[in-house]
Amino acid sequence: MPILHLLVVGRVQGVGFRWFVREQADALGVAGWVRNGDAGEVEVAARGAESQLDALLAAVERGPSGARVTGVHRVSPPPDVEYPEPFTIER
Numbered sequence: 001m002p003i004l005h006l007l008v009v010g011r012v013q014g015v016g017f018r019w020f021v022r023e024q025a026d027a028l029g030v031a032g033w034v035r036n037g038d039a040g041e042v043e044v045a046a047r048g049a050e051s052q053l054d055a056l057l058a059a060v061e062r063g064p065s066g067a068r069v070t071g072v073h074r075v076s077p078p079p080d081v082e083y084p085e086p087f088t089i090e091r
Contacts, residue, residue, distance in 0.1 A: 004053045005077040006044040007037065008060055010070035017042050018089045020064040021056075025087035028052045032083040035090035047083035 008017070013036050021034040021044055030053065032046035046056055063069045 002050050004046045007073045008042040011068040012042045015066035024059040031085040033088045033090045
């Protein structure tokens with residue numbers, strides 16, 4: 001099953017971004033997680049059908065109303081990454 005691993009930069013912490021991503025992922029039926037990074041970015045790891053991941057990527061690029069996404073970077077996932085169901089917010 002396809003995977004998507006992203007680093008999202010911009011004004012993405014403290015604006016409900018992780019909750020927004022979880023809601024979108026749940027609505028799409030995507031497995032995985034979202035968490036804040038140490039440098040102010042948000043990291044997203046998702047697994048699902050290609051069409052589901054495309055829709056999630058579009059939502060992440062848009063973000064919630066309080067966010068200002070300036071970049072979405074596809075990155076290689078670590079080898080031991082897991083994709084929980086339902087989609088979770090990690091701390």
